[in-house]
Amino acid sequence: MAAPLAGITVIALEQAVSAPMCTRVLADFGARVIKIENPVGGDFARHYDDVVLGQAAHFVWVNRGKESVALDLKSAAGLDILHRLLNGADVLVSNLAPGATARLGLSPDDLAARYPALVAVEIDGFGRNGPLSHKRAYDLLVQAEAGVCAVTGTAGQPAKPGPPVADATTGLYAALSIMMALYRRDAAAPSGTQRSPRPVAESPTGTGAAIGISLFDTMAELMGYHLTYARHAGVDQEPLGMSSPAVAPYGAYPTADGHTVVLGTTNDREWQRLATTILQRPDLAADPRFRTNTGRTRHRAELDAAITAWCTRHDLADIQRIADDAGIGNARYNRPSEVVTHPQLAQRDRWRDIDTPAGPIPSLLPPAVITDYEPPMGPVPALGADADRVLGEIGCTAGEIELWRSTAVIGPVPAEATT
Numbered sequence: 001m002a003a004p005l006a007g008i009t010v011i012a013l014e015q016a017v018s019a020p021m022c023t024r025v026l027a028d029f030g031a032r033v034i035k036i037e038n039p040v041g042g043d044f045a046r047h048y049d050d051v052v053l054g055q056a057a058h059f060v061w062v063n064r065g066k067e068s069v070a071l072d073l074k075s076a077a078g079l080d081i082l083h084r085l086l087n088g089a090d091v092l093v094s095n096l097a098p099g100a101t102a103r104l105g106l107s108p109d110d111l112a113a114r115y116p117a118l119v120a121v122e123i124d125g126f127g128r129n130g131p132l133s134h135k136r137a138y139d140l141l142v143q144a145e146a147g148v149c150a151v152t153g154t155a156g157q158p159a160k161p162g163p164p165v166a167d168a169t170t171g172l173y174a175a176l177s178i179m180m181a182l183y184r185r186d187a188a189a190p191s192g193t194q195r196s197p198r199p200v201a202e203s204p205t206g207t208g209a210a211i212g213i214s215l216f217d218t219m220a221e222l223m224g225y226h227l228t229y230a231r232h233a234g235v236d237q238e239p240l241g242m243s244s245p246a247v248a249p250y251g252a253y254p255t256a257d258g259h260t261v262v263l264g265t266t267n268d269r270e271w272q273r274l275a276t277t278i279l280q281r282p283d284l285a286a287d288p289r290f291r292t293n294t295g296r297t298r299h300r301a302e303l304d305a306a307i308t309a310w311c312t313r314h315d316l317a318d319i320q321r322i323a324d325d326a327g328i329g330n331a332r333y334n335r336p337s338e339v340v341t342h343p344q345l346a347q348r349d350r351w352r353d354i355d356t357p358a359g360p361i362p363s364l365l366p367p368a369v370i371t372d373y374e375p376p377m378g379p380v381p382a383l384g385a386d387a388d389r390v391l392g393e394i395g396c397t398a399g400e401i402e403l404w405r406s407t408a409v410i411g412p413v414p415a416e417a418t419t
Helices: 018-028 057-062 076-086 108-114 139-145 165-187 215-222 224-233 268-278 282-286 293-298 300-311 316-326 336-340 343-347 387-393 398-406
Strands: 009-013 032-037 066-070 091-094 119-124 209-214 250-254 260-264 329-332 351-354 361-364
Touching: 009 018, 009 076, 018 032, 018 057, 018 066, 018 091, 018 119, 018 165, 032 076, 057 361, 066 387, 076 108, 076 398, 091 165, 108 119, 108 209, 119 165, 139 165, 139 215, 165 209, 165 215, 209 215, 215 224, 250 300, 260 300, 260 316, 268 282, 268 293, 268 316, 293 300, 316 329, 387 398
Parallel strands: 009 032, 009 091, 032 066, 091 119, 119 209
Antiparallel strands: 250 260, 260 329, 351 361
């Protein structure tokens, strides 16, 4: 099948994770993504570390399948080039510092007036017009502000979830919003109009949209259970490490052979099977304290002690076999290095090699498995590597490009040139 977003051109004023995650999703579905970067160093996530053949792990994770153009947007020429690119774009995604897009003349009102068919998405930290709207917002800061850290870790030892969940989920919400807006634009197009690839210099038609999405609002949404509970119960639930305040028993337990198994129940029937079939404890199954989930969460410690006692007498493989036979959810606690070689990924052929400036690396396929569609899994771009070709498509001459490069309008610019 054809790529679902074939013919869609995305301009990305992006850095770090949230917007790059959004545009990588769009690229995985076949959109053309042109990433605009600072000529001096580019997206700062390029330099977080150098563990991937000298490249940063964050950067290669969320930037495959894109083209890179390095533009000095503080220069009149650089801003003019950006507008020439926007003239043929379907989507603009940005996550610059607070107020940066407005200073560039790229506010929602500016864009709507100049590019009525453009779907413009601005990702920010806290949304517009609030008391925190002016603040910079990084993943940890937003998770702390939104209460996520308070429900992660253990009592007295709050923690940040390992993955950058504020950045990543905001990027996914942004991609979903873009697809909604493109669907609406296509649905409103004149009958018989077909979306098709076109030169980047040619303007799209239809009705665009201005979309704002903040990391804080995304995290507040994901905190929905905890916020609802706090509002109606009047208490903050304590973090429970590898357990859940909502259900019990549900947690991690040591095994006889030195591993950790995770066992969980989500309803009363599962609890009865766990108590009678696995633990061989009909007394627990009959105990009125444990008959309902509400009672079990109140007496979580007693249940965890009973399950721990049983698990420490059995090896991991035996526990998982017994639990599977009883229809009880279970998992092995794995470290990232163990997931890299996980048989569930290997047997299902979930890894693909992608190109990077330093050589090919393995990369996971996107989660959606679509019949008859193989995601393009395009290369991770070098800084500014696609400038000549992309600018040529909008009518820039070789002489103009050479002049702009010599005056640092386009890059990359060596760091020493700025010192």
